[in-house]
Amino acid sequence: MYQKHREDFLSVLEERDSAAIIFSGSLKNRNNDCDHRFRPESDFVYLMGFNEPECALVLLPNGKGTEESPRTILFLRERDPLMETWNGRRVGTERAPEQFGIDLALPIDELWDELPEFLVGHGTLVAPSGVDESRDRHLLKVLSQLRDKVRGGVRAPSALEHPRDTLHELRLFKSEDEVELIRKANSITREAHHAAMALSAEGRNECELDAEIVCTFMKRGGTGESYNNIVASGNNGTILHYGENNKTMHDGQMVLIDAGCEWKYYASDVTRTFPVNGKFSEAQTAIYQLVLDAMMASIDSVKPGKPFNEFHDVATRVLTQGLIDLGILSGPLDLALESRSYAKYTIHRTGHWLGLDVHDQGSYAGANGPREFEPGMVTTVEPGLYFTADDEEIDAKWRGIAVRIEDNILVTKDGNTNLSEGISKTIEDVEAACAGERAEVALA
Ligand SMILES: [Mn+2]
Incomplete structure (x- = not known):
């Protein structure tokens, strides 16, 4: 079901010359050192159906669906035996491609460094702005980095678009x-x-x-x-x-x-x-x-x-x-x-x-x-x-x-x-x- 949702979303993005990034969200503090039970953001659930915090799914309709030219990239936390002993299991980048049927998995720590390069060749970036301030700042920075590339002669997104008219229309x-x-x-x-x-x-x-x-x-x-x-x-x-x-x-x-x-x-x-x-x-x-x-x-x-x-x-x-x-x-x-x-x-x-x-x-x-x-x-x-x-x-x-x-x-x-x-x-x-x-x- 989730793979079908990703394919549907990719088709819509392709028609609109857009790439997309969708986040699972982070743990929210409840009080002192206790967090609320994690519940992923619904857009992420719709596309991935799994529930780890600190994930980002990048969808690139212009890619070829290979590791070298991916259409679907999942950024997520690396496996870490000590952290997993304390806080629970992680899928990790090695297991994710097979487990979820995605083209490429990369460490979430590399997201903001790697993202601009992947977005080259797309006209618009669909992303849920207005949810998380630090995320919004990163997204705007990515767009500004891409503007510099555009001067070098490549096509890259110049605008952020809310998922309302694309992903949310599918979800309806x-x-x-x-x-x-x-x-x-x-x-x-x-x-x-x-x-x-x-x-x-x-x-x-x-x-x-x-x-x-x-x-x-x-x-x-x-x-x-x-x-x-x-x-x-x-x-x-x-x-x-x-x-x-x-x-x-x-x-x-x-x-x-x-x-x-x-x-x-x-x-x-x-x-x-x-x-x-x-x-x-x-x-x-x-x-x-x-x-x-x-x-x-x-x-x-x-x-x-x-x-x-x-x-x-x-x-x-x-x-x-x-x-x-x-x-x-x-x-x-x-x-x-x-x-x-x-x-x-x-x-x-x-x-x-x-x-x-x-x-x-x-x-x-x-x-x-x-x-x-x-x-x-x-x-x-x-x-x-x-x-x-x-x-x-x-x-x-x-x-x-x-x-x-x-x-x-x-x-x-x-x-x-x-x-x-x-x-x-x-x-x-x-x-x-x-x-x-x-x-x-x-x-x-
Ligand atoms: Mn009601």
Whole structure:
């Protein structure tokens, strides 16, 4: 799969007379002498699929694919028995060409000295600028060295180009192999959400549900959380990126869980909301069913030819009409939509691309407005309604209710497929899962 990705990228680069350099990234310090667990940059994962820090992949479409004239060069750390004893195994330059199917491997220490020579003969250099300052300084220096060469009569890149229009455009369209990885991530996410629903009860702490979810992700072999878990009970659910996950949960509250397993660095991104005690009250039912109706209507608009904004507009329309029917907003619908009176309660957009990054790369705009869906794209659909505990403009019964429901939708030739299907979301199914009837894999 990664070799195919490199070939695809090389073809695009060749058409554009460009070379590219893509980095795996460095270890990030956490505190004192402890680092965060390493997670490679997604562009590097897409092309290489392995997870050592301090690597750079150089792609040269004008090369011949030999060691003398390489098309693919991997710069990486040399093997070092002492360092490997302390900090873990390294592939090293000797083993890398065969292991990864690349033309040439060189020590990362030589990158900035060697790079200018390799780039000769290409018009542009595609590189992820704006991520790391020291890297940016090196890249600019390489370009200036190349300008000196140009005076000597050789062709060389004069400009840096962000991967947005090349690599990120490729990443937007998922292959069947990539879709399978997202499906696998979602099968673990399903187990995690059902386990959290079954565990939830009056008096338990948000952290217990958070732990259950992390435990499920890790013991099933996931590469981690796709993003920091959100386990938000009651009014905490109105904070979109709540991350404290440490409050005691109570009867009468709902708990909103936004958590997705990462599998081989591919993300799932799923939100479910359920009553702490497992039984929806009348007010909770009204809001929850409205969000679910908006979601189901919205998913229907995720298909080839539909512009990216439409599923958001469909969700907004259903939510706004529902809020009018519940007496929370005043009508008529057209006036409410025009005045955006709903926005106080819906807050965010209805979805985003999903892939190696939870908010995946790929442009949302076409030449004339929002781009249209095409087969292979994966988007989230995640309408929500949020009523803060201190909102005196609404009836007391709505205050502190926050509901978001989120699935991962693959655009297919004929419509779409829900990659997070099977994670309980009807009121009946959610209540069953809370009662422990959907925890299909027993947790140790
Ligand atoms: Mn999301």
